[in-house]
Amino acid sequence: MAKSRHTSSKFIPDRGPARYFHGRKKILRNFNELLQYASEKTWGTIFLIQGAPGAGKSALLHECEKLAERSGWTTSRIHAPALWDLDELRQSLDLRRKLNVEGGAAKIAIPGIAEAGVSAELPPQTVKGLLQKGKAPLLLILDEAQVLGTTNKPSGEQAKIASNVLDVVHNGTLGRPVVLIAGGLGTTLKSFEELGISRFAEDCFVELGALSRKSERAVIQDWLNKEGRAKGDPTAWIEAIAKETQGWPRHVQSYSKRAADYLEARDGTMTVNGLRAVLKAGQKGRAVYYKQRVDRFRGDQIRCLAMSMAGVPQGKPAEFKEIMSLLVNEYGESKAKELFDRFIEKGLLEESGIGYAVPIPSMHTWLTEEYASEKIEFQPDSQSDRISNKLNRGMER
Ligand SMILES: Nc1ncnc2c1ncn2[C@@H]1O[C@H](COP(=O)(O)OP(=O)(O)OP(=O)(O)O)[C@@H](O)[C@H]1O
Numbered sequence: 001m002a003k004s005r006h007t008s009s010k011f012i013p014d015r016g017p018a019r020y021f022h023g024r025k026k027i028l029r030n031f032n033e034l035l036q037y038a039s040e041k042t043w044g045t046i047f048l049i050q051g052a053p054g055a056g057k058s059a060l061l062h063e064c065e066k067l068a069e070r071s072g073w074t075t076s077r078i079h080a081p082a083l084w085d086l087d088e089l090r091q092s093l094d095l096r097r098k099l100n101v102e103g104g105a106a107k108i109a110i111p112g113i114a115e116a117g118v119s120a121e122l123p124p125q126t127v128k129g130l131l132q133k134g135k136a137p138l139l140l141i142l143d144e145a146q147v148l149g150t151t152n153k154p155s156g157e158q159a160k161i162a163s164n165v166l167d168v169v170h171n172g173t174l175g176r177p178v179v180l181i182a183g184g185l186g187t188t189l190k191s192f193e194e195l196g197i198s199r200f201a202e203d204c205f206v207e208l209g210a211l212s213r214k215s216e217r218a219v220i221q222d223w224l225n226k227e228g229r230a231k232g233d234p235t236a237w238i239e240a241i242a243k244e245t246q247g248w249p250r251h252v253q254s255y256s257k258r259a260a261d262y263l264e265a266r267d268g269t270m271t272v273n274g275l276r277a278v279l280k281a282g283q284k285g286r287a288v289y290y291k292q293r294v295d296r297f298r299g300d301q302i303r304c305l306a307m308s309m310a311g312v313p314q315g316k317p318a319e320f321k322e323i324m325s326l327l328v329n330e331y332g333e334s335k336a337k338e339l340f341d342r343f344i345e346k347g348l349l350e351e352s353g354i355g356y357a358v359p360i361p362s363m364h365t366w367l368t369e370e371y372a373s374e375k376i377e378f379q380p381d382s383q384s385d386r387i388s389n390k391l392n393r394g395m396e397r
């Protein structure tokens, strides 16, 4: 369908399903194979996608959902409590069923009356029972799954039920093909471990990172050509944008959208000044995004993190003890550990190589420039002390 000349893409959000999805081919291939295998063998398991904010988890979940629907699976979006709360699960599944029968000839079941086509069976009384009911392959989709370890952490009895449910899903013992696909921040695996799920098949656990060079360029090109109707060769624009976005889906989307809007308003004409304006707007948007991320912390806490990363090359990890020694110095052992966990939970740090890194290289740069602007020279013996002194001075300002 032709797009109207004056629609703007500025209201398309920077999160969720992608307008122009590219890449992630191997993950999608593995997931598709899993679906085929599970439906043939009446089996199932958990497929986990973990990654920093903006890595593209939700967009990927959406692509997986489409794959499953195309293969005839019933799909259902669930929230964490559906793993232990029967009503919650029933609602998620019923919602789906209602959509399926909409406009069709749905039969109404009257409890206790057994006639042709009407079941007199008692409804399932447990989460596990409800999942076992039916034969059709079922895909459960749980986004923001890190909440299982934080805001939606099951307690006591709930945790017992959730562990049991996850166990039967993970081991495929429900007697029906059921796959749970979960996406969440870097602490999600840990949350599943706490509920007793620790071993994932190699192809069922994904640490989602940047897009490949090729996929990133394909996304930008689609935005410029299809959305912005660029006239002429967009290579220079693609290269300049990719240099800024470094394969990071959220940035790719945000910069490309700005470029497309700019071009669309100017009949697709690409100029040097135009590109400059687009990059500037993109950088501004990126800084706002990073600022929102750190706004959940106090300035001194962020400064402390920034100081610990200041001597580290962009995108590279700092050792756990280096970061911790600064935090402990400032806040004491237990507060420091809490703060460190929150940095991970909110996607300001992620496990990487020998230690922990800021997930996006451009965020590393932004963080250190913004909060640790004094240059710190590396001297192994006294680094923590000196950084700490600077931090104290910074806090007095
Ligand atoms: N492979 C891709 N191709 C094109 N666009 C993508 C791709 N992956 C993600 N995007 C786009 O990038 C943006 C960020 O992706 P998404 O919202 O899926 O990230 P996320 O990891 O779920 O982030 P959050 O942790 O904030 O929920 C979205 O607008 C999405 O449509």
Ligand SMILES: [Mg+2]
Pocket: 015, 016, 057, 058, 059, 143, 144
């Ligand atoms: Mg998301």
